[in-house]
Amino acid sequence: MRSFATSFVAIAIATTSFAAPAFAQSEAAADEGLGEIVVTAQRREENLQDVPLSVDVVSGEKLAAINSGGGDIRAFAGRVPSLNIESSFGRTFPRFYIRGLGNTDFDLNASQPVSLVYDDVVLENPILKGFPVFDVARVEVLRGPQGTLFGRNTPAGIVKFESVRPDVEGANFVRAQFGRFNTAGVEAGIGGNITDALSVRGSLSWQRRSDWVDNVAEGDSEDLEGFADLAARLQVQYAPSDAVKLRVTGQYRDFDGTARVFRANMFVPGSNDLRGLASATAPFRRDQVRTDGLNFQHMKLYSLASTFEYDFGPATLTSVTSWWSGKYKSRGDIDGGTPAGPGFIPFTANSQDDVPDLDQLTQEVRLSSNNEEGLKWQAGVFYFNEDLAIASLNYDTPKGVIPSVTARQQQNSKAWGVFGSLTYPLTEQFSVTAGARYNNDKRRLEVARNGFFGAIGYGFARVKDDNLTWDLSATYAASDAINLYARVAKGYRAPSIQGRALFVFTTVQDAISTAGSETILSFEGGVKADLGSRARFNLSLFKYDLNDAQLTAVGGASNAARLINVDNVEGYGFEAEFEARPVDNMVLTAGLSYNRARIDDPNAFITGCGGGCTVTDPVRAGSPGIFSIDGNQLPQAPKWSANWTAGYGVPVGEGEVYAFTDWAYRSKVNFFLYTSAEFNDDHMLEGGLRFGYRTDKFDMAAYVRNITNDVSAVGAIDFNNLTGFVNEPRIWGVEASVKF
Numbered sequence: 159m160r161s162f163a164t165s166f167v168a169i170a171i172a173t174t175s176f177a178a179p180a181f182a183q184s185e186a187a188a189d190e191g192l193g194e195i196v197v198t199a200q201r202r203e204e205n206l207q208d209v210p211l212s213v214d215v216v217s218g219e220k221l222a223a224i225n226s227g228g229g230d231i232r233a234f235a236g237r238v239p240s241l242n243i244e245s246s247f248g249r250t251f252p253r254f255y256i257r258g259l260g261n262t263d264f265d266l267n268a269s270q271p272v273s274l275v276y277d278d279v280v281l282e283n284p285i286l287k288g289f290p291v292f293d294v295a296r297v298e299v300l301r302g303p304q305g306t307l308f309g310r311n312t313p314a315g316i317v318k319f320e321s322v323r324p325d326v327e328g329a330n331f332v333r334a335q336f337g338r339f340n341t342a343g344v345e346a347g348i349g350g351n352i353t354d355a356l357s358v359r360g361s362l363s364w365q366r367r368s369d370w371v372d373n374v375a376e377g378d379s380e381d382l383e384g385f386a387d388l389a390a391r392l393q394v395q396y397a398p399s400d401a402v403k404l405r406v407t408g409q410y411r412d413f414d415g416t417a418r419v420f421r422a423n424m425f426v427p428g429s430n431d432l433r434g435l436a437s438a439t440a441p442f443r444r445d446q447v448r449t450d451g452l453n454f455q456h457m458k459l460y461s462l463a464s465t466f467e468y469d470f471g472p473a474t475l476t477s478v479t480s481w482w483s484g485k486y487k488s489r490g491d492i493d494g495g496t497p498a499g500p501g502f503i504p505f506t507a508n509s510q511d512d513v514p515d516l517d518q519l520t521q522e523v524r525l526s527s528n529n530e531e532g533l534k535w536q537a538g539v540f541y542f543n544e545d546l547a548i549a550s551l552n553y554d555t556p557k558g559v560i561p562s563v564t565a566r567q568q569q570n571s572k573a574w575g576v577f578g579s580l581t582y583p584l585t586e587q588f589s590v591t592a593g594a595r596y597n598n599d600k601r602r603l604e605v606a607r608n609g610f611f612g613a614i615g616y617g618f619a620r621v622k623d624d625n626l627t628w629d630l631s632a633t634y635a636a637s638d639a640i641n642l643y644a645r646v647a648k649g650y651r652a653p654s655i656q657g658r659a660l661f662v663f664t665t666v667q668d669a670i671s672t673a674g675s676e677t678i679l680s681f682e683g684g685v686k687a688d689l690g691s692r693a694r695f696n697l698s699l700f701k702y703d704l705n706d707a708q709l710t711a712v713g714g715a716s717n718a719a720r721l722i723n724v725d726n727v728e729g730y731g732f733e734a735e736f737e738a739r740p741v742d743n744m745v746l747t748a749g750l751s752y753n754r755a756r757i758d759d760p761n762a763f764i765t766g767c768g769g770g771c772t773v774t775d776p777v778r779a780g781s782p783g784i785f786s787i788d789g790n791q792l793p794q795a796p797k798w799s800a801n802w803t804a805g806y807g808v809p810v811g812e813g814e815v816y817a818f819t820d821w822a823y824r825s826k827v828n829f830f831l832y833t834s835a836e837f838n839d840d841h842m843l844e845g846g847l848r849f850g851y852r853t854d855k856f857d858m859a860a861y862v863r864n865i866t867n868d869v870s871a872v873g874a875i876d877f878n879n880l881t882g883f884v885n886e887p888r889i890w891g892v893e894a895s896v897k898f
Contacts, residue, residue: 191691192739199300201307201536207686210591210631210643212698212733214238217296219805219818223846227863227889228341228365231291236822237801238299239733239751242794244872247488248418249385250457251284256301258729258755258795259314263710263719266513266548267569269654271314277321279463279480282544283516286482289411290389292363293347295320302700303649303680305627306593309540309575313649313678324349324359324393330898337891340368355398361391371419374435375448375496382453385415403467413457419447420875422494423501424882425836428772435500444869444887448500450556451491451508459484478522486513494881504878508556512549519543537578544571550660563609565659573599587635594628599652607659607666617667621653623675639688649678654708656721673708673721693738701730711764711831712876725759743807750800755792762787764831767876772835787831796824813853821845829874836880842870855897862890
């Protein structure tokens with residue numbers, strides 16, 4: 159068995175070494191080799207190599223590089239195999255995809271199959287998921303269903319953030335940077351023990367960028383894409399004994415900037431080539447746009463949480479209580495142009511989406527065994543309550559301030575769950591883990607509309623379901639350095655309601671759509687190998703069936719978003735990750751993933767685009783404009799993604815001169831459920847570079863993000879023209895930090 163496992167690892171490494179690879183970043187413990195990576199993917203601190211899951215970690219230099227140049231959470235896209243992140247709202251509403259599964263819905267109550275967990279608290283609403291990443295110890299990406307320990311809405315996986323704790327010593331720092339477009343930022347984390355029992359940590363993130371996109375319709379320069387983003391965290395921890403610990407955390411975010419810049423007729427008809435403002439043959443310029451509508455975003459978020467731990471010997475009791483509240487406004491020029499173009503625009507569209515009020519309350523209580531050997535177990539209960547208000551406003555004129563149509567939604571969501579998990583070593587080499595969770599979900603939505611589109615009126619809908627999710631995994635230690643694992647898991651996404659009634663020329667009730675629960679059955683196996691002290695390699699193979707998949711038919715002639723269920727999505731692929739320290743002061747990482755996420759439903763039909771695109775799907779017999787999506791790859795799901803990094807330092811004086819580069823590649827993506835000649839992008843390759851000098855206390859560096867200035871479409875608006883938006887520009891600058 160050990161000989162087979164060793165051969166399997168060697169073959170896998172040889173296979174992936176010829177691809178354009180990419181992989182997870184961790185920091186070396188010392189010059190002589192790689193250090194252990196600790197994760198909490200199973201709600202315990204464990205060595206990554208011992209966890210029977212496909213898990214990746216972003217920390218250290220890779221995390222610092224991603225945050226350079228005003229980067230937000232979208233910068234993690236592609237830096238981890240099988241992970242994609244995009245947004246039509248810019249920095250304030252990210253959409254996550256793991257193994258091809260995600261949700262392109264742009265409504266402010268959209269549910270996603272990827273859950274975001276920040277310090278053991280799930281952030282459900284999309285506007286919460288863009289909370290800045292600062293003063294964190296690591297970011298963990300858990301791929302595949304996580305229904306047992308993390309519950310609902312995790313059939314694709316989890317992105318999990320762990321903040322630096324207040325009792326950590328030697329982690330104080332201040333970092334400042336300045337770069338292109340007056341991009342500036344300050345990040346700091348300061349804290350430690352005040353007394354033997356009391357510790358405090360304050361963390362701050364401030365980022366800003368000047369407007370850098372010229373709106374040629376206004377005649378002025380530098381009108382759009384600027385922002386100012388402030389976030390803060392305060393943690394107070396009281397531990398009167400080794401057995402008792404209470405941590406209270408408060409967080410805040412204040413964002414002010416422009417909404418995502420939409421570009422009318424950005425695609426050349428009949429292709430996905432990008433065109434300039436003057437004509438279809440003019441070169442595309444990322445720093446120019448022609449638009450006539452108002453454009454702004456404002457957001458404020460607040461949170462308060464407490465984590466209580468009581469270790470009474472055989473087990474530890476943990477209680478996590480959290481409250482999040484927020485308000486949000488976003489207004490943009492949906493048609494992306496003016497009556498003069500670019501290209502033909504049938505009519506103008508200027509709308510605004512607000513969250514007048516969001517309140518999320520969560521409570522989790524769990525009990526976990528403390529033993530290192532024998533049977534390990536944990537069990538708990540979870541409660542979730544969310545009240546959400548949404549206002550969608552339409553304006554007749556580009557700069558109008560009195561809306562002609564107003565649609566208001568009021569949504570309440572409640573969920574609770576009971577879960578348990580057991581891990582038992584059958585032999586010294588072989589252990590099994592089994593877990594299950596009962597989920598109960600209820601949601602009610604009320605919609606009221608005033609204005610001239612269709613009937614003025616009221617509508618409502620409610621959905622509910624209960625479901626049992628579970629997982630079963632096994633780990634076999636083929637040697638001291640090689641672990642093999644296998645896992646089968648069932649995941650669940652709760653039923654959803656969509657009430658986007660702003661532009662629908664029907665009754666309000668007709669504008670409401672619902673989608674029943676989706677379930678996933680996933681099979682996964684892999685190998686985790688330490689190849690001596692200087693290299694490690696992990697490989698996972700997976701296959702899943704997503705039943706009653708919740709999808710959103712976005713856009714079309716009515717600019718609507720309607721929920722649908724398709725019978726099945728078939729997925730399979732792999733993730734391969736490699737990390738090595740071939741010589742002292744050098745670390746190399748590489749990772750590669752393949753994802754096939756194919757709709758399998760011969761009865762799945764949707765309306766084609768409303769913006770003049772060339773749909774390439776089969777037309778339903780006798781129904782012009784209605785197209786089959788059977789066999790299509792899911793939107794925003796690249797089949798191939800790769801990432802790689804290299805870091806090297808040369809000792810000089812009391813420190814070292816170092817260079818670090820990181821790269822991410824993804825293959826073709828479609829932007830909607832249907833396929834068309836225009837609404838897609840062939841590939842994207844982005845890289846970054848840091849070069850500097852550092853000691854134990856100081857770090858001074860120059861950086862470049864998107865070093866090749868790659869221009870790629872990353873999304874589109876299907877409305878009345880070929881509107882789209884593109885990736886971030888090249889940013890360069892300098893950065894300095896001090897540790898104390």
